[in-house]
Amino acid sequence: LTKWTVLKTSAKVSLVAGMTYGCYEMYVQRHPLVQAETDPEKKTIVILGSGWASTSFLKDIDTDHYNVVVVSPRNYFLFTPLLPETTVGTIDVRSVIEPTRFIARHKSRSVKVIEAECTQIDPENKVTHGLLGRYLWKILDSLITTYLDNSDVKEEHAVSTLCYDYLIVGVGAMSATFGVKGVEEYGCFLKEVWDAQKIRTKLMNCIETAAFPDQTPEEIDRLLHMVVVGGGPTGIEYAAELHDFLVDDLTSWYPELAGKVKITLIEALPNVLPAFSKKLIDYTESTFKEQNISICTKTMVKEVHEKEIEVKRPDGTVDNIPYGLLVWATGNTSRPLVRDLMQKFPETQQARRGLAVDEWLRLDGSEDIYALGDATATRYAPTAQVAAQQGKYLARLFKQLAVRENLEIELMNASDEEEVAKKERKLRKVKDVKPFQYSHQGSLCYIGSDKAVADLSLGPGGSLASGGVVTFAFWRSVYISSLFSTRNRALVITDWLKKTALGRDISRE
Ligand code: FAD
Ligand code: NAI
Numbered sequence: 001l002t003k004w005t006v007l008k009t010s011a012k013v014s015l016v017a018g019m020t021y022g023c024y025e026m027y028v029q030r031h032p033l034v035q036a037e038t039d040p041e042k043k044t045i046v047i048l049g050s051g052w053a054s055t056s057f058l059k060d061i062d063t064d065h066y067n068v069v070v071v072s073p074r075n076y077f078l079f080t081p082l083l084p085e086t087t088v089g090t091i092d093v094r095s096v097i098e099p100t101r102f103i104a105r106h107k108s109r110s111v112k113v114i115e116a117e118c119t120q121i122d123p124e125n126k127v128t129h130g131l132l133g134r135y136l137w138k139i140l141d142s143l144i145t146t147y148l149d150n151s152d153v154k155e156e157h158a159v160s161t162l163c164y165d166y167l168i169v170g171v172g173a174m175s176a177t178f179g180v181k182g183v184e185e186y187g188c189f190l191k192e193v194w195d196a197q198k199i200r201t202k203l204m205n206c207i208e209t210a211a212f213p214d215q216t217p218e219e220i221d222r223l224l225h226m227v228v229v230g231g232g233p234t235g236i237e238y239a240a241e242l243h244d245f246l247v248d249d250l251t252s253w254y255p256e257l258a259g260k261v262k263i264t265l266i267e268a269l270p271n272v273l274p275a276f277s278k279k280l281i282d283y284t285e286s287t288f289k290e291q292n293i294s295i296c297t298k299t300m301v302k303e304v305h306e307k308e309i310e311v312k313r314p315d316g317t318v319d320n321i322p323y324g325l326l327v328w329a330t331g332n333t334s335r336p337l338v339r340d341l342m343q344k345f346p347e348t349q350q351a352r353r354g355l356a357v358d359e360w361l362r363l364d365g366s367e368d369i370y371a372l373g374d375a376t377a378t379r380y381a382p383t384a385q386v387a388a389q390q391g392k393y394l395a396r397l398f399k400q401l402a403v404r405e406n407l408e409i410e411l412m413n414a415s416d417e418e419e420v421a422k423k424e425r426k427l428r429k430v431k432d433v434k435p436f437q438y439s440h441q442g443s444l445c446y447i448g449s450d451k452a453v454a455d456l457s458l459g460p461g462g463s464l465a466s467g468g469v470v471t472f473a474f475w476r477s478v479y480i481s482s483l484f485s486t487r488n489r490a491l492v493i494t495d496w497l498k499k500t501a502l503g504r505d506i507s508r509e
Helices: 003-030 052-060 080-086 100-105 193-211 217-223 233-253 278-290 336-343 384-413 417-429 469-482 486-502
Strands: 043-048 066-072 076-078 097-099 112-115 117-122 127-132 135-140 142-147 159-164 166-169 225-229 262-266 293-296 300-304 308-312 318-322 325-328 369-371 442-448 451-457 463-468
Touching: 003 486, 043 052, 043 159, 052 066, 052 100, 052 384, 066 100, 066 159, 076 100, 080 193, 080 233, 080 469, 097 100, 100 112, 117 336, 193 217, 193 233, 193 325, 217 225, 217 318, 225 233, 225 318, 233 262, 233 442, 278 293, 278 442, 278 451, 278 463, 384 417, 442 463, 442 469, 451 469, 463 469, 469 486
Parallel strands: 043 066, 043 166, 066 112, 166 369, 225 262, 225 325, 262 293
Antiparallel strands: 076 097, 117 142, 127 135, 142 159, 300 308, 308 318, 442 451, 451 463
8 A cells, every 4th residue: 555545545534534424413403302391300500691601501511400491682692703704794693693592402301592681680589498308408499580672572471580499690791881971872882793783784884975976075084984992802803804894895896985994993001902922912013004904002082972082192182083983892891680680799799890709600699699701700801712611611510519419319318327328438429520720722813814813822831922824724713613513614614715706795784
């Protein structure tokens, strides 16, 4: 056998194995197994949210041990890292969302999915005690109130309450405005699907209005000035996508306007991407300069008006900048539900950033509420990486909890001494779950023109900082492999190919 034949044969075998696996995955996804019914003997876990933290928990929780209910105002999981690409039509919104019911349908026991917003958590209410065999158990009739934001449903059915034994709070955070006036009214956030759709519509509004005959040059300049506030990864990735859209598509379809489009990024700190290494910050800033994206650092937005924003420059002067589109990406703040829950534990819940939890993600001050992801105030950054790892960890912790509880019940019911000793030995063997430990894989950020920056972690103490086109290829492969389903992977790859072959769609929806 020559080396060449061995290579050819192994390539063929890998291809066939890959295709077989792909087909099997698709078959399993379309034909889930029959599910067990809800079991009234088992404890109920209510999961709030369908984002990174909650979905990762849902995927891994062992439903043989629990009944599970998911409550979220959106009935899908959103793959946020690719959200900036949807604002200019590089990929379609539907390619980066996954229905929660689809994930729930693949669990061994049927999971209830309720599309509603939780408006109140009542951890104190109705604690009753009952007896099951020789084991004293507690029915925690703690309640949450849910609100269905759907006008098709009659008013009287719109509010409902749910009981839980364990509550998992994974409601994330919302966009921060720091009380700057006018942001909510005139700016666009970039956090949810509807934000991306709003940005796309507003962007095309500005361009089409600027193309309308007989506009004054000042008005055209204003309409074509796109301002991004916040130089964190969200702001940088949006500005980068906007630049690509301008160069790849707008230049062809609006040749008379393309040269007049201006992109400005405003950041309060001395540099953008504060969490990245100095080398990558410099690389990003120089790439933005080449792309004609102006970066105004040490500049604070003080107020937003309908057509202008008021900024304070580094020298203390106050300036008014006319704009057409304003994207506000200045980070996160807690949701009202989270603030309300914190008030119910005034002694233990005083963190500014969100819910305080112990090292096992249990809410400080509570026995049966757990919290994870952006809703919490931990030492970790509010990222998808952290949220997903916490969800996975918590599912493992709950499995261990169930095994332990079952053994405790068996121990209570054991009749003779030998059996008791056997059960006690078994119980001792059930290891305590170690506290949650985050493993940082690195940070990635797209910076435009098919370039990305990556700060990768290479084990204890080691790191690698890289930027450029090769890093962009790595960025894409990481996100493709992290997408939650084969369906999403296929759709995103197709969208990327479609964009390369046919360009982005510029029609205004
Ligand atoms: P979320 O994912 O925000 O989910 C919260 C869930 O709670 C949602 O389903 C929401 O509908 C639901 N909810 C809200 N209110 C209620 C309520 N009252 N009752 C019930 N449910 C409720 N991180 C990375 O690590 N890498 C990246 O590349 C990256 N890119 C990003 C790009 C963008 C544009 C953005 C905005 C963020 C990005 N992040 C990234 C950060 C990451 O998305 C968040 O850290 C992550 O989403 C946090 O997960 P979570 O589950 O805590 O919250
Ligand atoms: P961020 O908190 O990371 O950055 C916000 C920026 O806005 C800060 O640099 C802040 O100085 C600036 N700012 C605040 N107020 C301002 C004002 N009035 N005027 C001017 N600038 C102001 O927020 P971002 O980018 O939304 O990210 C949120 C979280 O999501 C972070 O943890 C981030 O790491 C993560 N994320 C990660 C991505 C990735 O890894 N590629 C992509 C997007 C988000």
